[in-house]
Amino acid sequence: MKKALINVRIYDYDTYIENGFVVFGEAVEAVGPMAEFNHPVDECIDGNGLLVLPGFVLGHTHIYSTFARGLALPFNPHSFQDILDQLWWKIDRQLDNDTTYHSAVVYATDALKNGITTIIDHHASGQDIEGSLDALTRGVVDKVGLRGMFCFESSDRFDIDACIRENQSFIDQNHTGKTAAHFGLHASMSLSDDSLVRIAKARKGAPIHVHVAESELDQENALKRSNARVVKRLDAHGLLGEDALIVHGLHLDEDELDILKDRRVTVALNVGSNMNNAVGLPLYRELKARNIPVIVGNDGLSTSVTNEYLTLMHSMHLKDATPLAFGLDDMHTLIETTYAYASRRLGIKLGKICPGYAADLIALPYDPPTPMNETNALGHLVFGMFAAFKVKHAFVGGECVLRDYAVPWDEKRAYGDAREAADALWNRIRKEG
Ligand SMILES: [Zn+2]
Known part of the structure; x- marks a missing residue:
């Protein structure tokens, strides 16, 4: 079915059209100023001045x-390990496939309303390891309609064989552009040398997705276990390669950074979380x-990513004591890099509104209070929109997943089911003490 969004502003980090149209099926087929719109379509949606952007990753x-x-x-945490022990590890070891599914539905719905159309997740669930990545897929992809990249956080806290099997079974699935797989590792600090050897043998060429040096504890642990710092330890096991997703990387030395460069990995920064856990700030520079x-x-x-872009920008200004530490050109590079990464992993083209790119589009109201054009549109996004994003319509691969701020299925019921699942989870956690 062919659709058109008409009378919209269009921006894709390259070009800006003040009053234009987008014609799309699964992919964008045509885009241009309204004066050139003469395309036969099955459905025409009048955006009446809405701003259309590529969906976020x-x-x-x-x-x-x-x-x-x-x-x-x-x-009452006194270390990063206390934060894990007193909160996160109490929760994740009680999760089963039912809780995973319900959390996926509500998380993906919230994320969609914040403009996200592709989610890269790092999952752990102690009660059900087998089938947990399918539960995520059912929630994020089948129910809400987003794209997702999933993996299980292998760690010695769980049955390591089950963790490996779950990653392998998801890697082996037929991925068709809606999903892709990483091989998940929680972190160096929760994996023995023996487990790393087994993961290296088992990963079937999939890039790993792992927390690295989120706190100094990860480095202390790696030095104790292997007499090597975290990046060298992972590299010694042959785990770092192109598109490996290295998360945080806050406490790395020059040698480790050089290895990351040589191995062509990608680093995912999460500065809001780093500040919340008081573990340090990214090595952006x-x-x-x-x-x-x-x-x-x-x-x-949170369920947003635009506010993370802002937090990263603000924190880097503060860290280096200059607004020059992170500018709009940096923002542009980060957004483009994220689309390029997701495009490679999913095997489709994301992040531009031009023919051949997947029709992952979001449309939201924005009436610019100052002139808006190709040269300053990113400034409008960053300073006028990123702090509070509210999407009106959204499409993933051309399918309408959000219309007039609402999903096309019973959202109220899904949130009710989620509250029930959360209540049951909380009872299990409290019972365990
Ligand atoms: Zn994480």
Whole structure:
């Protein structure tokens, strides 16, 4: 079915059209100014001045963290390990496939309303490992209609064989552009040398997705276990390769950064989470100096990514004591790098509104209070929109997944089901103590 969005502003980080149209099926077929619109379509949606952008890619999250919202547990952390022990590991070891599915539906719905159409997730669930990535797919992709990249956070906290099997079974699935697989590792600090050897043998060429040096503890642990720092330890096992997704990378030395560069990995920054956990700030300047590709995630701290872009910009200004530490050109590079990464992994073209690119489009109201054009449109996004994003219509591969701010299925019921699943989860956590 062919659709057209007409009378819209269009911006894709390259070109800006003040009053234009987009014609699309699964992919964009034509785009231009309204004066050139004469295309036969099955459905024509009058955007009446809405701004149309490519849907955003969320570079790293934990969908299961949805059910931490409002959960009150005794919390008195003195280290990053305490934060894991007192909160996150209490939650994830009680998750089963039912909780995973319901968290996926509500998380993806919230993310969609914030403009996200592709989610890169890092999943853990102690009660059900087998089938957990399918539960995520059913929620994010089948129900809400987004694209997703999934993996299971292998760690010695769980049955390592089951973790490996779950990653392998998802890697082996037939991925058709809606999904892609990483091989998931929680972090160096939760994996023995023996487990790393087994993962290296088992990963079937899939790039890994792993937390690296989120806190100094990861480095201390790696030095104790292997007499090597984290990046060298992972590299010694042959785990770093093109498109490996290295998350955080806050406490790395020059040698480790050089290895990341040589291995052509991508680094996902999540600065809001880093500040929330008080573990440090990203090495943005050092990564940029080496041209290491950087993308942005939220680590599950929210369901948005545009506010993470802002937080990264603000924090880098503060860290280096100059607004020159991160400018709009940096923002542009990060957004483009994220689309390029997701495009390679999914095997489709994302991030531009021009023929041949997937029709992953979001449309939202924005009446610019100052002149808007090709040279300053990104400034309008960053300073006028990113802090509060509210999408009216959204399409993924041309399918309408959000219309007039609403999903085309019973959202109220899904949120009710989620609250029930969360309540059951919280009871399991409290019972365990
Ligand atoms: Zn994370």
